[in-house]
Amino acid sequence: MGAVVPNPYIDDSHRQLAETARGFARDQIVPYLPDWERAGLIPRDLSRQAAELGLLGLGYPPEVGGSGGDFFHVMTLIEEILAAGGSIGVMSGVLGHGIVSPLIMAAGTDEQIERWVRPVLAGEQLxxxxxxxxxxxxxxxxxxxxxxxxxxxxxxxxxxxxxxxxxxxxxxxxxxxxxxxxxxxxxxxxxxxxxxxxxxxxxxxxxxxxxxxxxxxxxxxxxxxxxxxxxxxxNAGFRPAMRNFEGERLIMATQCYATAQRCVDLSRRYLQEREAFGAPLASQQVLRHKLAEMARRTDVAREYTRRVADRYRAGEDGLASQVAMAKNTAVEALDFVVDAAVQIHGGYGYIREFEVERHYRDARVMGIGGGTVEIMNEIIAKQLFAGT
Ligand SMILES: Cc1cc2nc3c(=O)[nH]c(=O)nc-3n(C[C@H](O)[C@H](O)[C@H](O)COP(=O)(O)OP(=O)(O)OC[C@H]3O[C@@H](n4cnc5c(N)ncnc54)[C@H](O)[C@@H]3O)c2cc1C
Known part of the structure; x- marks a missing residue:
């Protein structure tokens, strides 16, 4: 299945990382995910394995134990883990430092960074x-x-x-x-x-x-x-916490469009393989058009999120409203796509063994965590009425 969509914002270093990330997900995550879901926990070892490959340090400078790279390296990691059959849930576990370490990097002292960022990037602390x-x-x-x-x-x-x-x-x-x-x-x-x-x-x-x-x-x-x-x-914690939300929301938007893309791919394959009334389901126009709509919404979410992320990577200020738009656009796309993917899979879409069932459940919180859909709209509205 080809989830690789051309990305004008990346270079060879991102493409190299994509291979590592996909291999990591394929070998270290996907086979074990059902067991971890049943246990309700991810083993700590997964963080060490990710750290050994330099995946936890993406976006952090080598001086603090990071692997270097930029925000698109993090986005590439997310895209590839999901394309390989991982999940947003597993990422919340293994990449959870993504909402903590940037805050310490932004507001902490060198000593604090050494004490609480370095061991996390090494997979030694959670x-x-x-x-x-x-x-x-x-x-x-x-x-x-x-x-x-x-x-x-x-x-x-x-x-x-x-x-x-x-x-x-x-x-x-x-x-x-x-x-x-x-x-x-x-x-x-x-x-x-x-x-x-x-x-x-x-x-x-x-x-x-x-x-x-x-x-x-x-x-x-x-x-x-x-x-x-x-x-x-x-008394100065509010501003850095709010600024930190921008990175978190772009990461969540990325998780949304990447999960949506995975569901498009799984659904396309299912439509080709499943037969009904003597022909593959893919011959049914209503289903082909449903898939087209899923792909359209996914692509719009991806393109918009990448555009805003590129401005974020460049250090542009005042992006809160665009970040909120990216999150809501990607959440809306994902909500539509996971629902359609389950419908396309029929009864199998409701069965745990079929991956779309997990994406359907994992998707629901994306419009709640990291700032709800309504709060994102309030951020957008505030900017629209600013100065009036
Ligand atoms: C799986 C999961 C993981 C999470 N992880 C973390 C974490 O790691 N750290 C952390 O700190 N939090 C975490 N959260 C919490 C999450 O950020 C909050 O649930 C979210 O911010 C919403 O807050 P709330 O649940 O109190 O809802 P409320 O704020 O009570 O909102 C309830 C409803 O009212 C709406 N509403 C509230 N105020 C307004 C308003 N002014 N205008 C219009 N509508 C409004 C909301 O949009 C929502 O629909 C997590 C939540 C979940 C479910």
Whole structure:
């Protein structure tokens, strides 16, 4: 199956990586994925294997243990893992540092980068980002987990939920309220390490999809965290967290169009192989046109996302609205495509053994996590009305 779509934004280094990434997914992920989904966990070894191939370090400079490269190397990795039959869920596990390490790189000191980025890129430590709470998701400024200064420590009390990799993580980059009134100007980021007294994984969520990716509930009860663990200035965590969302949303948009492409490929093959009424299903015009529509939406999402990602790679500021458009466009494409792919596979589309079933389940959260469809539209609307 040919999922390779010409990409004017990449060079030979990306194409070389594509081969490595595809081999990694084919040999180290795809055969084991059903077992990991049943177990609800990805083995830690997978991170080490990915690190050995330089896959965790993509986009990070060699000085901090990275493999170099740019944002399109990360996108290429995602595209190839999905083209080979991987899943968004497995990526949330093995590439989960993609929403943590950039924040530490952007706002942390050299010492903090050495302590919390290098071991992650080497696959020796796992990390998670904890922003969402039982009472605050979209409303990031409304978080209630408080950190009160006591000498050279903060005392942290509160709860977090929906934290990807939170069960396995060695440390959690945690958004806490430090200002008197909390809100945009009262948010700080603390690295809270597993084993710190008062910090517990209070539960693991049973989900619709992303079954191999653990999703934790965390609690902090009088948890003393050294002030040295604060990333960036006190009360200055909101802006870097928001900026970090741009990379996360483009990664999610990439996961969406790449999953959609995989579903187009699987559906095309199924239409060619499955016979009904004495002929391959591919001879039915209504199904051919359904596939055409799936391909059209996928291509629009891919082209738009790549265009915005190219501007992001160039360091352009003020892209929040375009990033939001890319995410919503790709989510909408994926929602349509996974539903159509299951329909094309008939009853088999509902059976676990058939890959489209997993993509259907994994897709649903893409319009919720990393900022919902509605919040993306609010970002777009704000820009439209700015200055009026
Ligand atoms: C599998 C999974 C993994 C996740 N991983 C992480 C993680 O690693 N770290 C982390 O911090 N979080 C994580 N999340 C949490 C995710 O980011 C939140 O679920 C998301 O931000 C939405 O927040 P909420 O669930 O509290 O919904 P709410 O904010 O309560 O929203 C509920 C509904 O109301 C709508 N709504 C809310 N406010 C507005 C508004 N102003 N205008 C219009 N509509 C509005 C929303 O769009 C949504 O439809 C994860 C979630 C899931 C399901």
């Amino acid at each position: 990390c998670a980002l904890a922003i969402t709470e039982p009472g605050a998701g979209s409303d990031v400024a409304g978080i209630a987990t408080r950190a009160v200064r006591d000498g050279d420590h903060y005392v942290v009390d509160g709860e977090k939920t929906f934290i990807s990799n939170g069960v396995r993580a060695d440390f959690v980059l945690t958004a806490v309220a430090t200002g008197d009134g909390g809100g945009h100007h009262g948010l700080s980021l603390l690295v809270i390490e597993k084993g710190t007294p008062g910090f517990e994984v209070s539960g693991s969520l049973d989900k619709m999809g992303w079954l191999c990716s653990d999703t934790a509930m965390l609690s902090f009860d009088g948890c003393r965290v050294p002030v040295d663990n604060r990333i960036g200035d006190e």
